[in-house]
Amino acid sequence: MSGPMLRAEGLGYSVGGLPLLQGLDFTIGPGAPSFIIGPNGAGKSTLLRLLHRLLPPSTGQVLSAGIGRQAMLFQKPVLLRRSVAQNIAHALSLAGIQEPGRIPAALEEVGLPHLAHRPARLLSGGEQQRVALARALALRPDILFLDEPTASLDPAATRAVEAILARTAQRGVKIVMTTHDLHQARRLAGEILLLHQGRLVEQAAAGTFFSSPASAEAQAFLRGDILE
Numbered sequence: 028m029s030g031p032m033l034r035a036e037g038l039g040y041s042v043g044g045l046p047l048l049q050g051l052d053f054t055i056g057p058g059a060p061s062f063i064i065g066p067n068g069a070g071k072s073t074l075l076r077l078l079h080r081l082l083p084p085s086t087g088q089v090l091s092a093g094i095g096r097q098a099m100l101f102q103k104p105v106l107l108r109r110s111v112a113q114n115i116a117h118a119l120s121l122a123g124i125q126e127p128g129r130i131p132a133a134l135e136e137v138g139l140p141h142l143a144h145r146p147a148r149l150l151s152g153g154e155q156q157r158v159a160l161a162r163a164l165a166l167r168p169d170i171l172f173l174d175e176p177t178a179s180l181d182p183a184a185t186r187a188v189e190a191i192l193a194r195t196a197q198r199g200v201k202i203v204m205t206t207h208d209l210h211q212a213r214r215l216a217g218e219i220l221l222l223h224q225g226r227l228v229e230q231a232a233a234g235t236f237f238s239s240p241a242s243a244e245a246q247a248f249l250r251g252d253i254l255e
């Protein structure tokens with residue numbers, strides 16, 4: 028199979044001897060977005076950080092293939108006190124990419140070409156998240172990690188971000204994303220990974236997960252029962 032692939036092997040992460048994630052074994056392949064879901068504190072953000080190599084695993088490893096460049100988006104975008112275009116230019120420069128043409132192209136992708144010269148920090152929350160997306164997309168990543176990117180956004184801004192993500196996935200960029208919003212997972216996900224108490228409980232195609240979840244935890248989670 029060609030395209031981006033990630034594999035976790037015996038992956039675990041502990042803080043002060045306390046395991047936040049343990050014994051994770053899974054493969055994420057190319058195709059429609061993979062969504063990591065689960066109750067508060069299940070370890071979703073930690074897993075995403077391990078996969079993006081922002082954190083070193085305590086046990087096991089993350090293997091990848093077919094991934095030249097990867098990028099990550101967070102719930103709250105961290106933008107520089109500069110113009111929108113300068114924010115993207117800065118990211119390109121850090122990555123050693125000297126193609127200024129990528130700036131208008133990325134802004135076009137997120138529907139904000141008219142805001143190129145506006146101070147990034149003065150934009151609305153939704154616009155700022157789209158600028159962060161443009162900055163990530165300008166790097167032309169093979170895989171894009173997103174940690175609850177719409178959790179602070181209103182429904183209209185959420186829809187705008189989702190539309191961009193759907194187009195991005197269609198272009199072959201692998202999306203790996205966490206969310207608290209099961210409706211969002213239903214709208215966008217190709218597959219679901221359910222975490223509970225630091226363990227992977229279930230990995231399944233989204234249609235299968237939502238129509239006939241295999242595990243008791245997934246059934247309870249979808250019913251809206253609180254998983255401790």
Ligand SMILES: Nc1ncnc2c1ncn2[C@@H]1O[C@H](COP(=O)(O)OP(=O)(O)OP(=O)(O)O)[C@@H](O)[C@H]1O
Pocket residue numbers: 042047065066067068069070071072073074
């Ligand atoms: N550096 C750290 N030190 C101590 N505890 C941590 C650290 N990072 C995360 N935790 C704890 O580990 C657990 C998993 O955190 P994580 O943020 O990965 O979960 P999550 O599933 O993303 O949660 P949420 O849905 O609430 O965002 C939580 O109980 C959190 O408080």
